[in-house]
Amino acid sequence: MSDKDKMIEELKLIVKPYIQDEKGFEEMHEGTDFINDLKINSANLIDVILDIEDKYEIELDNESMDKMLNVKAALEIIKAKVAEK
Amino acid sequence: MVGNDIIDIEQTRRSTDWERRGFIEKIFTEKEQAIIAAFFDPFLIVWQMWSMKESAYKVFIQAGGERFYNPKKIECSFDDFENGEVKIDSLILKTSTLINENYIFSTATHDDSNVESCVFELPENDIHLQSEFIREQLIKDFSKIKNQETEDLEIRKTASGVPLIYYKNKVLDISISMTHHGGFGGYSFV
Numbered sequence: 001m002s003d004k005d006k007m008i009e010e011l012k013l014i015v016k017p018y019i020q021d022e023k024g025f026e027e028m029h030e031g032t033d034f035i036n037d038l039k040i041n042s043a044n045l046i047d048v049i050l051d052i053e054d055k056y057e058i059e060l061d062n063e064s065m066d067k068m069l070n071v072k073a074a075l076e077i078i079k080a081k082v083a084e085k
Numbered sequence: 086m087v088g089n090d091i092i093d094i095e096q097t098r099r100s101t102d103w104e105r106r107g108f109i110e111k112i113f114t115e116k117e118q119a120i121i122a123a124f125f126d127p128f129l130i131v132w133q134m135w136s137m138k139e140s141a142y143k144v145f146i147q148a149g150g151e152r153f154y155n156p157k158k159i160e161c162s163f164d165d166f167e168n169g170e171v172k173i174d175s176l177i178l179k180t181s182t183l184i185n186e187n188y189i190f191s192t193a194t195h196d197d198s199n200v201e202s203c204v205f206e207l208p209e210n211d212i213h214l215q216s217e218f219i220r221e222q223l224i225k226d227f228s229k230i231k232n233q234e235t236e237d238l239e240i241r242k243t244a245s246g247v248p249l250i251y252y253k254n255k256v257l258d259i260s261i262s263m264t265h266h267g268g269f270g271g272y273s274f275v
Contacts, residue, residue, distance in 0.1 A: 043097075043135060049111065050106075063155075067154070069152055069153075
């Protein structure tokens with residue numbers, strides 16, 4: 001499994017409690033949009049962000065959150081923040 | 086233009102812990118946090134402001150704004166308990182909120198234009214069927230008010246997710262917004 005696939009699997013575990021679209025979740029890939037494809041309630045997206053912070057021990061400031069609408073952006077932000085540690 | 090947002094109070098109590106560490110700080114500006122701290126029912130004001138932000142964000146997107154996820158970039162202030170103002174970048178919108186024991190429902194517009202809204206209990210649990218139900222409800226009521234046949238009316242979404250209403254395949258100069266959460270849904274048009 002590539003690093004990216006591994007991270008997508010980790011992210012799947014994080015978003016699972018908040019998704020409202022099973023099909024979108026099963027097929028979750030880099031291009032998946034949290035709100036449009038997984039139907040995550042926008043308030044629960046804050047939970048996703050807080051869970052990511054806890055899991056990777058990073059802090060996502062509001063600037064980095066700004067783009068966190070899909071899996072690809074989330075992976076990039078996590079990677080950058082982890083590298084900064 | 087109009088944007089709306091509904092919050093099912095019971096569902097929110099069950100599914101979202103606003104007192105979770107970091108939650109408030111990620112969503113609300115310092116000014117807003119001061120409003121929450123001073124309010125007699127923090128749960129209510131937290132979710133009222135959330136619905137104000139959401140409804141204003143919908144207008145921002147309708148106006149051609151680019152999608153973003155940064156609730157602090159959207160700031161609420163109040164004229165009174167029901168009416169407020171929301172600022173997103175240079176866009177300033179008027180909001181109006183209705184609260185009862187079941188739900189919180191906000192609408193946002195550029196001015197005090199006469200918004201037609203309706204809120205109802207949803208018969209479906211599935212999120213896709215709920216959206217479908219709200220569309221049908223909007224078309225049904227709209228057709229009555231405008232004296233048009235429901236068959237001639239259709240709602241389509243643009244690539245950026247903005248709903249538009251069509252009459253005989255022609256887009257109408259009417260702004261619509263739809264929302265659902267938990268067991269409740271609603272529409273607005275202006």
